[in-house]
Amino acid sequence: MSRAVRLEGLAVDYGRTSRRAAVPVLDRTDLEFPAGSFTALLGPSGCGKSTLLGAVAGFVRPAAGRVAVGGTQVCGPGPDRGMVFQQYALFPWRTARGNVEFALKRFGLPRTERRRRALAALAEVGLADGVERYPAQLSGGMQQRVALARALAAEPDVLLLDEPFGALDALTRTRMQELLRRLWQRTGTTVLFVTHDIDEALALAERVVVLGGTPGRVLGDHAVPEGPADPALRARIAGHLGTG
Known part of the structure; x- marks a missing residue:
């Protein structure tokens, strides 16, 4: 939508x-x-x-x-409305999946739904194989993909x-x-x-x-x-x- x-x-x-x-x-x-x-x-x-x-x-x-x-x-x-900044602003102690899931907590979604959305969004941006990697294990481009996935997982209209x-x-x-x-x-x-x-x-x-x-x-x-x-x-x- x-x-x-x-x-x-x-x-x-x-x-x-x-x-x-x-x-x-x-x-x-x-x-x-x-x-x-x-x-x-x-x-x-x-x-x-x-x-x-x-x-x-x-x-x-x-x-x-x-x-x-x-x-x-x-x-x-x-x-x-989903926002993506130039700075990735990822939590270094959370995996790619964990970063996306954490951003979904504010919507009050069940844990299973947060995980489903996070995995789907990370796959969408080409990171299906890197969901359990930490930011320090990802290149700059991959970190920005996580940031993009974090915004997409919320299924924003804008x-x-x-x-x-x-x-x-x-x-x-x-x-x-x-x-x-x-x-x-x-x-x-x-x-x-x-x-x-x-x-x-x-x-x-x-x-x-x-x-x-x-x-x-x-x-x-x-x-x-x-x-x-x-x-x-x-x-x-x-x-x-x-x-x-």
Whole structure:
């Protein structure tokens, strides 16, 4: 199952106190991500793309506007949204299976169901043979697969990924991109993927939303056609970022 995500006049600021004015991070933003879509949020560091993702996840409170998932306003984290970060954040004393199972405890599932989901999710990301390995026994790419499995095991309607492959080597990164694309095509989950890499955005997503400026705002919104890479589209996106 998947759900649409809608941002209505969403603005975010940080640092507001009784003695200090807030610093605007994300300007008022209106965007809609249809159910089952795969969108890349592209932009340089500091443009508000991770903040936008955090607001959808329910980790960041808006200063104005609202976020809605499936028509319901987001008021905090929820099981309908799964999050994958660049840092794996795995418990070193738990196996791959144990890490995924632990994340499922908050749903109050029986132990047998937690194990079933954990094993199924780890198999989905190609780690069926590594379920009893500890993080120290796994490569960086394999640890990120565990992090992805941890999110998938919750069977979210929306999958949020914040530069999840940024710390991986080029070959592993390409393999993880291919894996994510296959998983999205199979599950139809709504995906929002934060990146600062134009080529990664074009390789993965069917739509690229470009953010920039301070506070962050939408600079461009482009559909990505199927088939070979479009140099003209890449040039337009690079132009938004001032890298063309």
